[in-house]
Amino acid sequence: MKKLALALVCLVSVAFFASCEQPVANPEPSIAVMTGENYVYDGQTIDLYQDYNLGFRAASNSQTMKELATFKLEAKIYDMDENNRPEVIDTTIAISGNEYVYEEAVRFELDRDQVGKVEYTATVIDVDGKLNSTTLTVNLNLAEEPLTIVDFEWYRLGNQVTGLEEYGLKWEQNAKSPFAQIKPMDGVVLYKFDPEVWNRVTLPSEKVAVFSDGAVTTSVYSNVDVNQSAMYDDVIGTRTTDGVYHLIHVTSSRILAYQAPYGTPCYIYGQAK
Numbered sequence: 261m262k263k264l265a266l267a268l269v270c271l272v273s274v275a276f277f278a279s280c281e282q283p284v285a286n287p288e289p290s291i292a293v294m295t296g297e298n299y300v301y302d303g304q305t306i307d308l309y310q311d312y313n314l315g316f317r318a319a320s321n322s323q324t325m326k327e328l329a330t331f332k333l334e335a336k337i338y339d340m341d342e343n344n345r346p347e348v349i350d351t352t353i354a355i356s357g358n359e360y361v362y363e364e365a366v367r368f369e370l371d372r373d374q375v376g377k378v379e380y381t382a383t384v385i386d387v388d389g390k391l392n393s394t395t396l397t398v399n400l401n402l403a404e405e406p407l408t409i410v411d412f413e414w415y416r417l418g419n420q421v422t423g424l425e426e427y428g429l430k431w432e433q434n435a436k437s438p439f440a441q442i443k444p445m446d447g448v449v450l451y452k453f454d455p456e457v458w459n460r461v462t463l464p465s466e467k468v469a470v471f472s473d474g475a476v477t478t479s480v481y482s483n484v485d486v487n488q489s490a491m492y493d494d495v496i497g498t499r500t501t502d503g504v505y506h507l508i509h510v511t512s513s514r515i516l517a518y519q520a521p522y523g524t525p526c527y528i529y530g531q532a533k
Contacts, residue, residue: 284323288390291318291382300366305399314366316394318384320358330385331355331362338376346379360384368400376400404463407533412508414529416440418522427508427532428500429481440484440526444498451475451497458495458509467533471497471505481510486526489514508532 294315295301306312316333320326331353336346353362362382377400383393414423414431421431428448432441444450451471461467481496494510509531516525 284321287321287324287326287388288392289318289321289326289328289384289386291316291384291392291394293382293394293396294361294363300396300398302396303399305401306368307401308368309405311365311367313363314380314396315361315363316382318355318360318362318382318392320386321390324386324388324390325358326386326388326390327357328355328360328384329387330383331360332383332385333362334381334383336379336381338379340376404465406462407464407467407507409531409533412530412532413527414442415525415527417519417525420522427506428498434486434526438486439482440486440528442481442484443479447501449499450478450481451499452478452481453495453497453507455493455495458507461507461533467505467507470507471499484510484513484526484528486513486515486524492530506532 293299293302294313294317296313296315298311299313299315300306316331318328318331320328333351333353335349337349338344338346368378378398380396380398381393382396383391385391412423412427415421416431424431424442425445428445429442429450430445432443434440453470453475457470461470475497478496481494483492483494484490489512491512492510496508496510498506498508500506510528511530513529514527516527518524
């Protein structure tokens with residue numbers, strides 16, 4: 261009987277200790293923003309047209325060690341007026357194991373009139389449905405890329421005209437003077453500028469400014485003499501029907517011998533940006 265009583269005492273003791281096990285107070289997995297060279301951090305102001313790294317590291321709860329199941333990344337893109345509804349990009353990835361690292365290269369370009377901020381929220385969920393999130397906000401700074409300069413060639417022989425259409429221009433019959441008559445197409449605005457504007461304008465915002473700040477409009481550009489080849493330093497511009505501004509630098513012309521019965525081949529050269 262004594263042996264039986266001892267066995268019962270031991271059984272009761274085991275049951276008592278088992279009932280005293282406490283549940284894990286915070287069973288959710290962990291998630292953190294990755295740090296290091298060129299990684300974005302919360303509150304950072306970053307430049308447009310630059311490459312940065314975005315990273316998050318998730319891990320199972322150190323006590324429960326429940327495997328990870330899902331990683332979600334939501335990006336909210338705000339313009340300068342934060343009262344407007346942000347653009348939202350949501351990415352969900354099925355994962356497994358006890359650790360997960362998410363990394364991507366981010367690069368922002370000027371595709372809107374106003375530049376604001378981006379708010380990233382990363383969430384990790386384990387197999388028990390326990391979740392944890394972290395948020396990272398970066399502000400976007402308007403660091404503009406220089407304007408790209410392209411060469412152009414405008415050509416006319418008789419009624420054959422090439423090279424002007426992309427700038428919203430047309431080359432009409434040469435005047436008796438005789439000078440090339442280059443005019444805007446329907447809906448296009450033609451401007452004339454001082455020559456110094458060409459070298460002064462190097463950024464997109466500077467280009468918009470010279471067109472907006474009291475620029476002089478004209479109905480025709482007629483400074484190229486179609487009787488002789490010559491050098492020029494003329495700056496004109498157009499605003500095409502899609503709202504794009506083109507700054508144009510006419511630098512030279514080449515006039516060839518008369519070709520019967522079509523006329524005189526005329527070339528006008530320059531650059532645009």
